[in-house]
Amino acid sequence: MLSPYWSIQIHLSRLCSWHETRNDVPSLDFIAPLQRRRLSPLARINLQLAHDINPEKTALRCVFASRHGEIVQTTQMLQALASDELLSPARFSHSVHNAIQGLWSIQAQQTAECSAISAGIDTLPMGLLEAATLLADQADPAVLLMCTDEAVPAIFNPDASESTTRFALAGLINAQPANLKLSAIPKTHAPMLDPAHLEFLQWWRSNAPQLITAGARCNWQWTRL
16 A cells, blocks of 8 residues: 555535536526527536536535636637637637636626636646635535546647546535545556546446546545545
8 A cells, every 4th residue: 555645535425427428418408598509518518517516506616627628619719810710709708718617607606716727637636636725724615626628639649648528527525524535645657547537437436445546746546435
């Protein structure tokens, strides 16, 4: 057993996910049709999950964790610029890294603290660390963690650590007694089998007590409490 550099403990009370392989399409029936039409596919799935995880619309803080954000939209805009085409201001405003988080806060009328995280292959654990830090500073309200990305366009030559489909995870994290521990442990050379979000999701829905995922400078040990 490798000794951890450090550990945090949190309570994950709810978890929802969406993957492109699912047959259902986010309905977003809680958003006006005119607003729905302006949303990107990535925004749609995240807003649906955020609604599903907090249908009561209680006050929440939010951590938005994404390696690349709206990279498909950004790539399309760069290609348009290269072709001397005009860009839509609305499309640009919806492509910034924390755009989905902003759309959520407006739609759900949430005014509490929000932050955005981008940390390469460590994005999911760093998002969890940010949520734990918010709760350590102040126990209420709970924290909505959104972890999301799209398949990276082929022009960027994505490696095995990148998602090959559009996905989103939404977790509700609060100050109740911990049921999940995340530890930073010495890095090993074990191959990365799947992007971290897929490994975590499969593990959390299983009965396995522990999971180790690869990181950039350390590995991550997930333990069920």
